[in-house]
Amino acid sequence: MKNAQIARIFKNIARILELKGDNPFRIRAYEKAAFNIESLPEDLDAILDKGGLKKIPGIGKDLALKIEEIIKTGTLKFYEKLKREMPPGLILMLDIPGLGPRTIKNIYDKLKIDTIDKLEAAAKKGKLQSIEGIKRKTEENIIKGIKLIKKGSKRTLLYLALNIAGGFIDSLKGLKGVRRIEYAGSLRRRKETVGDIDILIESNNPSMVMNAFVKHPSVREVIAKGSTKASVLAGERNIQIDLRVVKNENFGAALMYFTGSKQFNIKIRQLALKRGYKINEYGVFDEKKNKRLCGKTENEIFSFMKMGYIPPELREDRGEIEASLRGSLPELIGLKDIKGDLHVHSLYSDGRASILEIVKEAIKRNYQYIAITDHSQSLRVAGGLQKKEVYKKIEEIKKLNKKMRGIRILCGTEADILGEGKVDYPDSILKEFDIVIASIHSGFKQSKEKLTKRIVAACKNKYVHIIGHPTGRLIGVRPEYDIDMDEVIKAARDYNTALEVNCHYQRLDLGDINILHAKNSGVKLSLGTDAHNLEQLDMMGFGLSVARRGWLEKKDALNCMDLKELIRWLRG
Ligand SMILES: [Zn+2]
Ligand SMILES: [Zn+2]
Structure with missing residues (x-):
């Protein structure tokens, strides 16, 4: 079996x-x-x-x-x-x-x-x-x-695709004669869902690679097997995986070609043609002299084209090629830039870990701060906190902050945005929190006008710092609710309210295009895992993927501020 x-x-x-x-x-x-x-x-x-x-x-x-x-x-x-x-x-x-x-x-x-x-x-x-x-x-x-x-147009969520691709790469990279191995395609571009998985291998023993690939324990069906190319269906979801063995001299060109996107490839090819060159999956060629010029690595190709290296997450033909030619590519945000997680649930509401347990995990991640943002009073199904419990939590956090070194616990809430745009605690309580996220958890089916009004009202509230999962989507399950994103972004900018990049793998909300739009409008973004247990604190990586696809830089994110700067922003 x-x-x-x-x-x-x-x-x-x-x-x-x-x-x-x-x-x-x-x-x-x-x-x-x-x-x-x-x-x-x-x-x-x-x-x-x-x-x-x-x-x-x-x-x-x-x-x-x-x-x-x-x-x-x-x-x-x-x-x-x-x-x-x-x-x-x-x-x-x-x-x-x-x-x-x-x-x-x-x-x-x-x-x-x-x-x-x-x-x-x-x-x-x-x-x-x-x-x-x-x-x-x-x-x-x-x-x-x-x-x-x-x-059958089911696409696979990024985290599931990464898991299964990782399993193949781990087992194949140890084979004798395998020099390089990478996944390409939309997985490498970190799209939120993936159709199929492409893996490229450089090896001097292709037949051994092919045999090991089709015998991998996750394979359920072999669709095709040739001397340098094979396709299988794998895993519990029967996702298609295509493997190609590529020569050393072609590897970079193949990696670029199979990473795409299609639009990106078309534009690069046109650019090369204008200069008298041809680019395909084997390399860059001078057609007149019938000579291969380069293609061993992607870097080689980009520098030949007099371009800066374009990270895979940006390769969507959204202006990255032009930016690269101008030398003005963004310096994308990365895990090393993240100084804290700004959306975590504890035992106080529907989380499964105590504040102390969460803080210990945060320390392991070298965070400077962590925000414990439990649900508010109306959201009873998710253990929303009544006033009395809020004061108890504030006290506990005060004590912990005195005791713990090197990390600051921010006492927060994820307060509901109620039907008319009011936030689910009176000002007298809201002002007690270090950080307030306001989110919609009900009334998704209201009219566009009403939903937009609710969020804009929350942006105006002087105690609200962040709008949580602004579009409410659950990828593959529930579409975005109908809101006027331009209005929301405008309100966020005018009232200096941040919009969240919720890092939960099923939310990734905001999505890439809205992130780019918000960033370009001067709105700050806040990455939060929305973790309900300790292992979910790792979802920061998924949020970073979508943030990078949205061209996000260090200066655009609250989480990249150091503690002092963040406190100043929160109090400002
Ligand atoms: Zn929420
Ligand atoms: Zn939450």
């Missing part, structure tokens, strides 16, 4: 447990195991033989036994039993954007709908409206979502 199939079983178990409304920790454990198994460079069979299952991150005694059972018997009794409890059609329904497990279960219990086809027919006839929480609009969204699934 292949790793990918075992990952799939664990993923399905997680989904069935979700439908059953099981313990979220247990569901998360199965999901995490599936995720980690997908990027293993070695077969689970081989790991089992060496007695190393429990060394895999996220695999404890119970899951190790389950893996052993699957390998030895080809099946898992626990899984077979669960499957009998839940029709397979319901599991497939979980793929429909915006349709949660509880609703699916309700629809099944009340209307006996157990396949996607039946669901579609019922939605078209308006029959789902007998279920609590489903309106005409919900039915329309379900129909749209089903169409999307049937078209």
Whole structure:
């Protein structure tokens, strides 16, 4: 049994447990195991033989036994039993954007709908409206979502694609004769979703690379295998991975070509043509003399073209080629520039870690400050803090700040922007916080005018520092809510309110284009992981990807200020 199939079983178990409304920790454990198994460079069979299952991150005694059972018997009794409890059609329904497990279960219990086809027919006839929480609009969204699934136009979220690509690279880079290995395509450009994955390898033994590639434990199906090129479907999501073995002298040209974007490549080629050269995936050529000029590295090509090196995240033909020719490319923000995380939830609301635990993690990351921003009073489902609890939290943070060295804890809140644009605490409480994020968590379906007004009102509020996840999107699940972004950016600029780059891999909100627009308008941006547990503090990297795609520089982000400067800004 292949790793990918075992990952799939664990993923399905997680989904069935979700439908059953099981313990979220247990569901998360199965999901995490599936995720980690997908990027293993070695077969689970081989790991089992060496007695190393429990060394895999996220695999404890119970899951190790389950893996052993699957390998030895080809099946898992626990899984077979669960499957009998839940029709397979319901599991497939979980793929429909915006349709949660509880609703699916309700629809099944009340209307006996157990396949996607039946669901579609019922939605078209308006029959789902007998279920609590489903309106005409919900039915329309379900129909749209089903169409999307049937078209198979599913794209993979960046973090999942990075995980699986990383697994392949880890196992292939150790092969004898492999000199260079890189992923290209939209993954290298760090787009928020990825269609398929391209990997390039320089090796003097292509056939060995090809064999190892198609035998990788995550492969589920081999689509094609030639002497220097192969394609497979891999992982729990069956994502396509194309591998090419490239010669040393062509590597840079191939990397640039397969990184794209298409628009970027077209423009570079035109530029070269104007100067009498030809660029393709093999190099730069002088056509008249029929001579190859360069192509070993990307740097070589850029300098031949008299351009500065353009980071992959910028290669979208949004002015980066012109900027590079002028020598005015932005100096993109990087992890080393980040001095703190400005959006974290603790046990006080719906986070899973104590403030002390969070602070210790922040210290490990060399942060100078960390903002603990729990939900506000109205958001009861997420443990929003009542006034009394706010004072208790302020006291705890005061004490911790006295005790801890080298880091400053900012007492914050992520306060709801209420229906009319009011913020969910009175001024007397708001002024007690070091930092206030204001976010919309309800009324997404209001008119554009009303939603925009709410956010603009929050920008005007003198206690609000940051607008959290400004468009409300959940990638692949929920579109941006309908707001006038120009108005919001204008208000943010006029009232000196920052807009957030929410780093959660499913949000990445603002997205790249809005970041660029905000930056160009002189608005400050604030990166926040929105972490609800300790491991999510690592999502800063995803936020940085989208920030870099939005041309963000150190000077544009609150998080790059040192503590003193930030405090001055917050109080100003
Ligand atoms: Zn939020
Ligand atoms: Zn939050």
